[in-house]
Amino acid sequence: MKKRALISVSDKSGVIEFAKELKTLGYDIISTGGTKKLLLENDVDVMGVEEVTGFPEILEGRVKTLHPNIHGGLLAKRGEESHLRQMEEQGIEGIDLVCVNLYPFQQTIAKPNVSVEEAIENIDIGGPTMLRAAAKNHQYVTVVVDALDYDEIIAELKLHGEPSLEKRRKLAAKVFRHTAAYDSFIAEYMTDVSGEENPERFTRTYELKQTLRYGENPHQQASFYRAPLGSEFSVAMARQLHGKELSYNNINDANAALQIVKEFTEPAAVAVKHMNPCGVGVGSTINEAFSKAYEADSTSIFGGIVALNRMVDEDTAKQLHEIFLEIVIAPAFSDEAFEILSGKKNIRLLTVPFETTNKIERKLTTVEGGLLVQADDTFTLDDADLRVVTKREPTEAEWDAMKLGWKVVKHVKSNAIVVTDAHMTVGVGAGQMNRVGAANIALEQAGVKAKGAAMASDAFFPMDDTVEAAAKAGITAIIQPGGSIRDEDSIKKADQYGITMVMTGIRHFKH
Numbered sequence: 001m002k003k004r005a006l007i008s009v010s011d012k013s014g015v016i017e018f019a020k021e022l023k024t025l026g027y028d029i030i031s032t033g034g035t036k037k038l039l040l041e042n043d044v045d046v047m048g049v050e051e052v053t054g055f056p057e058i059l060e061g062r063v064k065t066l067h068p069n070i071h072g073g074l075l076a077k078r079g080e081e082s083h084l085r086q087m088e089e090q091g092i093e094g095i096d097l098v099c100v101n102l103y104p105f106q107q108t109i110a111k112p113n114v115s116v117e118e119a120i121e122n123i124d125i126g127g128p129t130m131l132r133a134a135a136k137n138h139q140y141v142t143v144v145v146d147a148l149d150y151d152e153i154i155a156e157l158k159l160h161g162e163p164s165l166e167k168r169r170k171l172a173a174k175v176f177r178h179t180a181a182y183d184s185f186i187a188e189y190m191t192d193v194s195g196e197e198n199p200e201r202f203t204r205t206y207e208l209k210q211t212l213r214y215g216e217n218p219h220q221q222a223s224f225y226r227a228p229l230g231s232e233f234s235v236a237m238a239r240q241l242h243g244k245e246l247s248y249n250n251i252n253d254a255n256a257a258l259q260i261v262k263e264f265t266e267p268a269a270v271a272v273k274h275m276n277p278c279g280v281g282v283g284s285t286i287n288e289a290f291s292k293a294y295e296a297d298s299t300s301i302f303g304g305i306v307a308l309n310r311m312v313d314e315d316t317a318k319q320l321h322e323i324f325l326e327i328v329i330a331p332a333f334s335d336e337a338f339e340i341l342s343g344k345k346n347i348r349l350l351t352v353p354f355e356t357t358n359k360i361e362r363k364l365t366t367v368e369g370g371l372l373v374q375a376d377d378t379f380t381l382d383d384a385d386l387r388v389v390t391k392r393e394p395t396e397a398e399w400d401a402m403k404l405g406w407k408v409v410k411h412v413k414s415n416a417i418v419v420t421d422a423h424m425t426v427g428v429g430a431g432q433m434n435r436v437g438a439a440n441i442a443l444e445q446a447g448v449k450a451k452g453a454a455m456a457s458d459a460f461f462p463m464d465d466t467v468e469a470a471a472k473a474g475i476t477a478i479i480q481p482g483g484s485i486r487d488e489d490s491i492k493k494a495d496q497y498g499i500t501m502v503m504t505g506i507r508h509f510k511h
């Protein structure tokens, strides 16, 4: 008996050639409205789905293939006598190959200001139903959802008459991943528009961006998936202009560096090691900003990742070239800068569009047996929220230093203390189990530079010992959330040493 293929595609690229090859291989082709029209216009003889269903396409195409003559033909077990008998009784013929791709829901909701009505019209119903039916019955039916598979399918058909069961199973699995991802987009969109914040199920879909050589350590297998509707301003969307493939740790570090540099509107440079900033500098030019970031900790930057929020120019490239760096990320590189830096084999050069989005990203953290979901910590400080709690008001330079420290400390692993002057970090205490321990690390690193510098703390001081340590090192300004029952002790201590202290009312734990 002649084989039959059903083709119904929204993305019609490659489908004419595919259908022609199928015809040559002896297939009869069934098609829906637009696909049929295109194929007929290109001299591919096809029959309309309505000839099979005996029913016209209705409701603006909402119902066209949803019919027993189609789904019986897809789902019947060819080796099961009762199925074959019922097919004959009902006049249903088998369909051996299904080629379907779906209404572009993802592309539709990615459009700015798309209406809910337009989004809903782009929820495909008949397509996934056929794909799932054919995938379920892959023992007898070949199912193709990806135009990239057309050539391979044709090659297999030419060689073996039909793809092997193993191949059909792989195609079926691909279909179920595809329809699951498609439904996940719909679920995510509908959850958002219905304003549900804590749905009883959390579904997301990610696309493979890169298979990694290994994970955090060489014995760990790893891959990198990107969120299809995620922010453009991200390591997942970064364009690599030069250098070796990014590693797992590179991706984490580059992400951390980008998150920090995003805090700044003025020229800023951020150096990161092990996901913590080791040097952050600001200036009136990117060159000045990088010089400061380098000066901040010229030891730790070695082997680090640097993110800059302005185009890398020739002078900055010359400076960057002097150091061993894993990655430089920036909005762009001047031709001269690219020429200089790409001379280094081991450096990776990445660009990302530095555009701010209002999109609220969810931050996902896996724990054994579960997933924690929270809104990203996108809070930025408003001057009106700042409360000077000491007798002495900050000087202008102290305000600058404290605000710089506050932007940085938010991104340092807790307990976190950052010591800054008005242009750069001079000490970073990260990931300590007690606050004064983090302060001691930051102050020791700052050394004499702590004199007249500011201290930023990601969370309140449980007692006055950190203020005491700061005072002894010469710190003159402190910024911290406040909120401890012992706040008064810390304020008194600051007053005792003539330190100015500002409370933000906001905590920035980062674990």
Ligand SMILES: NC(=O)c1ncn([C@@H]2O[C@H](COP(=O)(O)O)[C@@H](O)[C@H]2O)c1NC=O
Residues within 6 Å of the ligand: 008, 009, 010, 011, 031, 032, 033, 034, 035, 036, 061, 062, 063, 064, 065, 066, 100, 101, 102, 103, 123, 124, 125, 126, 127, 128
């Ligand atoms: N309603 C149905 O019965 C139905 N059957 C197939 N489709 C979709 O219609 C699209 C192709 O339509 P056309 O051939 O008219 O351009 C495909 O993306 C296919 O997934 C349908 N559309 C939506 O549900």
